[in-house]
Amino acid sequence: MLHLPRASSAARSTCTSLLIASCTAFAAAPAAHANPWELFGSSARAQASGQTMAARDGDWSALWHNPAALTGSKPHMVVGSLFAFDDVNIRLKARPAGYDIADTGASSPQIPSAYRQQPRADTADIANTTDFVVGAVGSLGIEDLRIGVAAALPMTRLGLQQSHYADEREQYASNRLHFELLGARAQHQVILVGVAYRVLQRLSLGAAISVMPKGRAVSDVYLDDPTRQQAVRVVADNEQTGRVAPIFGIQLQATDGLRLGAGWRAANYFQLDVINRIQIKGFQGDARSFPIKQNVQFALNYTPETLAIGAQQRLGPASLAVEAVWSRWSAYIDTQGEKPRDWLDTISVRVGGDYAAAEGRTLRAGLQWEPSPVPPQTGRSNYVDNDRAVLALGGSHRISLLNQPVELGWALGVHHLLARDTNKAASASHPPCTAAANTLCDEVPDTTKNPATGQPAATAQGLQTGNPGFPGYASGGNLLSLAVDLKWEF
Numbered sequence: 001m002l003h004l005p006r007a008s009s010a011a012r013s014t015c016t017s018l019l020i021a022s023c024t025a026f027a028a029a030p031a032a033h034a035n036p037w038e039l040f041g042s043s044a045r046a047q048a049s050g051q052t053m054a055a056r057d058g059d060w061s062a063l064w065h066n067p068a069a070l071t072g073s074k075p076h077m078v079v080g081s082l083f084a085f086d087d088v089n090i091r092l093k094a095r096p097a098g099y100d101i102a103d104t105g106a107s108s109p110q111i112p113s114a115y116r117q118q119p120r121a122d123t124a125d126i127a128n129t130t131d132f133v134v135g136a137v138g139s140l141g142i143e144d145l146r147i148g149v150a151a152a153l154p155m156t157r158l159g160l161q162q163s164h165y166a167d168e169r170e171q172y173a174s175n176r177l178h179f180e181l182l183g184a185r186a187q188h189q190v191i192l193v194g195v196a197y198r199v200l201q202r203l204s205l206g207a208a209i210s211v212m213p214k215g216r217a218v219s220d221v222y223l224d225d226p227t228r229q230q231a232v233r234v235v236a237d238n239e240q241t242g243r244v245a246p247i248f249g250i251q252l253q254a255t256d257g258l259r260l261g262a263g264w265r266a267a268n269y270f271q272l273d274v275i276n277r278i279q280i281k282g283f284q285g286d287a288r289s290f291p292i293k294q295n296v297q298f299a300l301n302y303t304p305e306t307l308a309i310g311a312q313q314r315l316g317p318a319s320l321a322v323e324a325v326w327s328r329w330s331a332y333i334d335t336q337g338e339k340p341r342d343w344l345d346t347i348s349v350r351v352g353g354d355y356a357a358a359e360g361r362t363l364r365a366g367l368q369w370e371p372s373p374v375p376p377q378t379g380r381s382n383y384v385d386n387d388r389a390v391l392a393l394g395g396s397h398r399i400s401l402l403n404q405p406v407e408l409g410w411a412l413g414v415h416h417l418l419a420r421d422t423n424k425a426a427s428a429s430h431p432p433c434t435a436a437a438n439t440l441c442d443e444v445p446d447t448t449k450n451p452a453t454g455q456p457a458a459t460a461q462g463l464q465t466g467n468p469g470f471p472g473y474a475s476g477g478n479l480l481s482l483a484v485d486l487k488w489e490f
Contacts, residue, residue, distance in 0.1 A: 048394025050366020060135030067206025080485025088477030329373030360398030
């Protein structure tokens with residue numbers, strides 16, 4: 001809590017809010033983050049196969065799905081691109097009259113609804129994904145050893161960080177709802193390094209690391225006059241390091257036609273710690289508030305801990321792979337560094353097949369069922385997410401490029417978000433909006449008094465809320481993903 005002299009507490013509170021917003025924006029600007037491969041697959045082959053890669057013979061993309069599969073590939077290099085286009089939306093239901101926060105002048109207990117910077121609005125667009133992808137696998141001259149590196153680099157920006165609140169606090173920012181696990185979460189740089197070794201004739205082990213940014217920004221702020229908030233002096237120290245998450249895999253050639261595999265990946269996210277030390281002239285005599293210290297932590301682009309278990313059966317020129325992926329979404333941390341209540345762990349089911357149609361040409365197809373970890377949002381929170389059904393088609397073709405044989409891979413995926421309709425639960429009374437509140441909460445409690453009479457204010461009776469998700473919303477749509485890459489073996 002800030003202890004301020006009464007005469008200037010309002011001005012100083014406003015100043016503090018502006019300062020932390022500007023410092024936070026500065027700290028976030030230069031960083032990069034998360035992983036689109038979780039959503040779309042790491043390569044054209046992975047996408048076209050429905051991401052059933054745990055038990056397949058590997059290429060560079062095994063670094064993400066199951067590093068042990070690297071031993072099944074010849075040394076090679078790949079360059080390619082990944083695109084994803086959205087046609088998804090969140091439609092807000094009309095808000096009934098009588099729930100806005102009333103304007104009672106200087107005595108208003110909250111900022112009245114009429115003063116929102118942005119109008120409550122639908123969400124009709126999210127960020128598209130456009131990545132340049134590169135990968136390579138080598139052997140160092142050791143037959144049973146493979147080392148690999150892979151990276152994805154956004155082509156339209158260095159990165160995109162977007163934080164938001166999933167409850168009534170968002171009315172003071174965008175005043176709309178956001179897809180929690182799509183959009184900005186897939187705008188990032190990806191860096192992977194790994195190694196695999198065939199320890200027995202039919203058994204391979206592998207390990208890799210996934211690197212994501214970690215930032216720490218310390219800002220020293222000096223304000224000479226609280227009434228002139230535009231005249232501020234800021235010195236910033238912005239340090240960026242990395243968060244490293246391990247990936248482990250195992251593959252067993254059970255029979256000549258049957259291969260089994262498993263890959264485990266630890267959770268990772270882009271962590272941003274912001275520390276502001278604010279000095280305001282005139283308050284140096286108050287040891288409790290000079291300087292004002294603010295600590296804020298953001299957790300962006302969270303990728304959960306996963307365990308994938310799969311099997312592939314080869315039948316002549318064709319193969320069929322099945323895979324189940326457990327994801328620990330119950331440990332999810334949202335963009336504000338808060339842990340949602342009651343998120344569920346999920347099990348995704350994937351099926352993929354390929355067919356060698358001719359010499360140097362393979363066709364692929366895959367299906368995925370990706371259930372949402374988000375429970376019904378009938379209370380205070382608005383974590384928007386949908387179950388996804390994915391259909392993918394693709395293939396690879398041997399071609400000649402600059403008189404060199406290369407393999408052209410391609411994939412096209414359609415992600416259908418099953419429509420989800422949400423209605424906030426009605427209640428005779430609603431709790432105040434404290435940190436403990438889980439149900440829809442009252443921003444102006446009924447006990448709020450009229451300062452002129454000392455009696456409960458008439459405008460405070462009943463539910464007053466600026467929650468963008470009230471009284472409900474519907475979400476759904478489609479994503480289209482496209483991947484193309486070129487592979488050289490050497």
